[in-house]
Amino acid sequence: MEAPRRPRTVSAAEKAQAREVSLRRIGRLFTAHRGQLALVVAIIVVSSVVSMASPFLLREVIDVALPDRNLTLLAWLVAGMVAVAALTSALGVVQTWISTTVGQRVMHRLRTDVFRHLHRQSVAFFTRTRTGEVQSRITNDIGGMQSVVTSTATSVASNLTTAVATAVAMAALSWQLSLVSLVVLPPAILLTRRVARMRREITARRQRELADLNVTVEEGLSISGVQLSKTLGTGATLVDRFTASSERLIDLELRAELAGRWRMASMSILFAAIPAVIYLSAGLPFTAGTLSIGTLVAFTSLQAGLFRPLMGLLGVGVSLTSSLALFARIFEYLDLPVEVDDPEHPVDLDPDRVRGHLRLEDVTFTYPGSATAAVAGVTLDVPAGTSLALVGETGSGKSTLAGLIARLHDPDAGRITVDGVDLRDLRLADLARIVGVVSQETYLLHTTVRENLRYARPDATDEQLEQAARAARIHDLISALPDGYDTVVGSRGHRFSGGEKQRIAIARTLLRNPRILVLDEATSALDTETERAVQRAFDELARGRTTVTIAHRLSTVRDADRIAVVDHGRILESGTHDALISEGGRYAALAA
Template identity: 85%
Template sequence: MSPDEREHPLDGFRDGRGGGRTSVTPAEKTQARQVSLRRIGGLFTAHRGPLAAVVAIIVASSVIAMASPFLLRTVIDRALPERDLTLLAWLVAGMVGVAAVTAVLGVAQTWISTRVGQEVMHRLRTDVFTHLQRQSIGFFVRTRTGEVQSRITNDIGGMQAVVTSTATSIAANLTTVVATVIAMVALSWRLTLVSVVVLPPAIWLTRRVARLRREITARRQRELADLNVTIEEGLSISGVQLAKTLGAAATLVDRFTASSARLVDLELRSELAGRWRMASMTVIFAAIPAVIYLGAGLPGTAGTLTIGTLVAFTALQGNLFRPLMGLLNVGVSLTASMALFARIFEYLDLPVEVADPAQPVALDPARVRGHLRFSDVTFSYPGSDTAAVAGVNLDVPAGTSLALVGETGSGKSTLAALISRLHDPDAGRITVDGVDLRDLRLADLAAVVGVVSQETYLLHATVRENLRYAKPDATDADLEAAARAAQIHDLIAALPDGYDTVVGSRGHRFSGGEKQRLAIARTLLRDPRILVLDEATSALDTETERAVQRAFDELARGRTVVTIAHRLSTVRDADQIAVLDHGRIVESGTHESLLNHAGRYAALAA
């Protein structure tokens, strides 16, 4: 299966109007079939005790409730004809007592089962979110953000009713059906045979509806994902700016409207899919009492049943409709939800491409010197036939600086990503103080390697919260010291709310240079021994670049620094400069030596 298929297994065919899915894909149907009921049941393994209590409550409630028809029969056959008010009072009190006890048990059952269901939902949400946090950058490059959000919110939300009520619904309805049938047999086994003729058509209709619901559910969730993507792309600050500058707002509205309209159609089809079944079953169940009365009058049964028995049996048979339909509806819901479980389990089953080692090397970030070495490193992006970097050998002693230069696409940013282990090399190794990066825990590596890139991402929160994102236990004094070093403190202090100023979506409250200096302050809080500057000033004007460069100089003091830049003026003072071309180092040395060599670097500097 290709990466795209793995990330988007539910992609369907588009109709001629360029939007609606006409069917689910074979991959989706295969996934739904492969979802194991045992695996779904495994979600409840940690809750055996509460579930056992729920089952006990359900059994007790069902058994107690079965006393009502027998009490009713006694009322009709004895208490009323014999005018026995004492017996009648006891029987009526018994009926009220049965109702009260079953109501109390029902409240307890609902509380326990809902709590269990919500804990399972919580675990699913956190497991999916945690597992996705461990995925490589490549996964998020291939996957739409709206798709990921839809699976965590819409898909898991769609599973909520099934997860929170399925187990208890099955137990409650099954117990009630069994107890009701036993009571019916106890009253009249002949009339019981007449009543069960409804089961074969009910089961047949249910299976047909279940298959239809599963397909509609899968298509609906895919449409919800598309809607999420449209919202994410159209209502983010960057998306709104793009739409306004390109005059594409009307196109986005049309796209959203079409997706919403398709969703309306799917929701209607989902709701109506089982209504004709319910109508058919209602007619069948309504006809059963009439058949029972007819059966009671046939020569073989006439005179063998009392009026009380007939009334009690009819009441039981009527009560059989609700749990039986509930049991069949659980089957429909469970089958329909298989598509949701398939989508969630698919994410949980994604392999972790860049993972913590099984036996990590213990590393104290405070004692790391920062000696960085590349040994014959080669890496290709998935699906590419050409290596992004090939046979790279570099030695960067602790406390020195390395500049990577070259044309766009030469492999500079790929090397930066490999240093921070956003990817692992296909061949060769990268070491820090002689330790392979793949032998370090990701958290330890993040404490050693700090990255400041051109694309500065700030959370929609206060300045203080954005800085503490790097070091949650940082004091206010730590924040101020880092901001001063990054030459951004005075600007923050001049704001009406100071460090409590909300930066806005993606930091749009600040200019590009201000965001860069906030990113530098954030990195300073972590105090990494190795610093990677990935074209961090390429989008800034000259004056802003000077201010940011002064902050970089402060940040780089005493650290091993790897700088990637298009502007050679920013790297001329590096201890060594490596020139890349098509993923290979074609020359290296100092600024002066490379100029004197009159090779590729000299051509770039010209």
Template identity: 80%
Template sequence: METPPTDGRRGGPRKLSEAEKAQARNVSLRRIARLFTAHRWQLAVVTAIIVASSIVSLASPFLLREIIDVALPEQDLRLLVWLVIGMVAVAAVTSAFGVVQTWISTTVGQQVMHRLRTDVFAHLQRQSIGFFTRTRTGEVQSRITNDIGGMQTVVTSTATSIASNLTTVIATAAAMAALSWRLSLVSLVVLPPAIYLTRRVAKMRRVITAQRQRELADLNVTIDEGLSVSGAQLSKTMGTGGVLVERFTASSSRLIDLELRSELAGRWRMATMSIIFAAIPAVIYLSAGLPGTTGTLSIGTLVAFTGLQSTLFRPLTALLNTGVSIAASLALFARIFEYLDLPVEVDDPVSPVSLGHVRGDLRFEDVTFTYPGNDVAAVAGVSLDVPAGTTLAMVGATGSGKSTIAALIARLYDPTGGRVTLDGVDLRDLRLTDLSSIVGVVSQETYLLHTTVRENLRYAKPDATDAEIEDAARAAQIHDLISALPDGYDTMVGSRGYRFSGGEKQRIAIARTLLRDPRVLVLDEATSALDNTTERAVQKAFDALAEGRTTVTIAHRLSTVRNADRIAVLDHGRIVEAGSHDELLAREGRYATLALAA
């Protein structure tokens, strides 16, 4: 009876969805084979080596027959020496072939693994922000590490194992038939039940493997949530460390059960086959002694045949086990192909437009956007015109759509209606790399890499000089603080920047964006974590840098937007007021109400 997969978050049983069941069943072997297409010549060489090795190895039983039937009875020492030398030579040649075969096949397998890993990583890099908000971080990591890692044995050795064992089986069967076709029939009678039992075991392994990989993903999620800096801080402040340990322990226990079931699945069936295989030689000896066959076989032929029979069943068993491994690995391939088949929601255009000299005219034309799964539009019918070199400020209550508009400018999402243009060109007609060099974003959620301050800043411009890095830091009012550190710009910021305060992290992020010298600046609550004194200093830097640039500022503090050329007031995704600071105050509308409450 199968144990149902479980939800790693709650510890209870979780039923497989129909999509998951179909995914585990329907993986094209042809698609898997295409992974090896680029290496067909290496695989052809490996196949040739395997065939040659199989043919050479078949000489041993015939040499043995000659030793038993001729050399020993006739006491022909010279023939005996040559036959023994021949047997040693066969072993040496097949061993050399095996080394070369392993080297080539492992190289090919590792290259296929490398390509698979990089293809998945590159494809996920192209996914929209929506994918990452919908997907657990630990799930993504599990697909790239656990699932692809679990496929390694199959990818690196399965193809050569199939070719080697299949060639050996065919060649050995032919040699057995040449020695005695009657005894060959006795030996091969075990094949039908062996194939049937193997198919049963393969189906069991495949289901269990899919469950095990999902449990590993849940385990990764627990690790990510409990041992990241933010997760550890949350668990300590909420006192939930014990709950996390219990959750991790339960998930790990379920994983033990699945690992055991995976290893033991069908073992009693395969043990039955091993007993049958072991009994075949006894049946052969019995057959050789029956009245119809007595005297028709020499002792040497009988010994050579039983040797071949053992040689046959070893690759045959390996071939059947390889089939089981392939069937189990299909669950892993299904999970990887699921990610590779994800549609790219925000992608480069087929025929991209090059802007050349960028002026920075930004325009929203009746733009509507609804997040997937939501019924209410986050932005509805928004039309904005931000001429090049001007400043637009957006204000409004939380959830009014300000950050969504900022995300649309950076093309983190595409509008579901209307369009956003830059110098008259729809953002969807621009290359993403070109757009990222034009639009610089500083958001309220700062992310710093676990490396030095210098490398965090250089992340925005890999070829930036130290002087450029320091100039950007000065503009963001953070240079003096960095220089005062014992290691200066070579100070490690720590995981997610926990070496610095919120305001310091934001100023580093501002410097990182400014280092790219973008034509359009989007400041999404960029000064929200700064104290009043620091905010005024950074705002002065922004005012200087905004000259000649198009700047879109989102802020709750009205003091940071009063000097904007135009202010748009949003409510439930719509623009309810627009104008300058003085104009909006004179209207005594929503903006005036916000100003009085500030």
């Protein structure tokens, strides 16, 4: 019994599958390689023209050299046929090398362009996009276009040139037989168009199914997904869902391969019957006595050589039309607007000279699709070197404020400034050096401790790594590991405890040396003893910096220079711990 499919929302990218893809836009992918493509076309033309000599050499062998027993002429004709074959083969190797190089360069650019553009997308894009969908676009969709990108242009040029040259040679031999040979072209073209439309639709469905399969793998075989399935006992259900998706993929793959094959097979049979029709035509009254045996043999040889490039051209048309579904999915991602981007005219603010005066001025922000503002009219002033604590119940808007300060989102109204400069006027790279974030969900790469630290600062020396680790109070633990700083942390850092991961993250942030530090509930999941150790590392990290701390446990923020209570996106009250306790308001109730 087939496992039930999960309900899934149709993304904007999938809604665009029916959109026509401009062939001109696809052609622009090859613009940078015009010179190489021109050379390939020249080689193809030369190769096609040279290969046309073979039938004429064959006619001379049959009609002249063999009947006259002219061994010298026969030797020259045979040598000419071998030379033609050798030259066309050599030209084919060169053509393949150049065209494959161009195709791979185009693929490389397409992959990197998509990766770069997606990396510029805001966090909101990734929160509304299914896990695994992005990877599927880059691997499955772009990978599926490889054969089209690497061979389509050369196949069209090669087959078209060969077909034209062959048709000219056939007309030179016998224009009457040429008309007989070409009578099958109109139905072949019409049939090919129908098959191409069928395959395009199937290809779009197949790629969506591949994306679903990729999502299941990403969610089910990640460390978090495996732990969840094992603790809930849902492993069998997950396997059933994967199996059902894989079975649907089998059906789509078969349909993609077999779509229109019986129709194309019928055309192949018809093409194969044409030589018989030619032999019959050669005996009809209007051609009788006008064709020599050599001409007839040479013509049938050319005719067989004509249908191969014609079928090749029709096959390329089918492949190109079906691949438009892939191009539509990729171009849809490339056309996504960048919601949080570098300014057109950025302000040059040296991160090393920033004092760290942070100010929020009447900031309002609403998440897309929400009817209620997550942050509404917030104004806060955090002088350089001071600390601000944001407290409040879950969902009050504290983490949203942290995301706005790090410019993970842009406010809908108001502005956030550092030393008087709007964050939207700064380069994102400069802002990342100014504002450092340590959150509750510490993310470590599946590599060594050393490389995890260097992720923040690739040029950091080993001494600087150890200095940062000492300041974060994690150096002794790392040194005690069998491989020290070369220890692999495991997927998402699961080799380490929550507190240890937090201190590694603190060391990583220290290497960036930001002037403004955002601590987003960084100790909420830790036990009391571990929290104390991490808090000491935070105290070291916050020294001399402007600090914004978000916490549930008020004991960790009571020493902050200023505490602001957030409720439903608004600031209810603010002041020092003692002042807020004495006022007996919301903060006092939270502290009770």
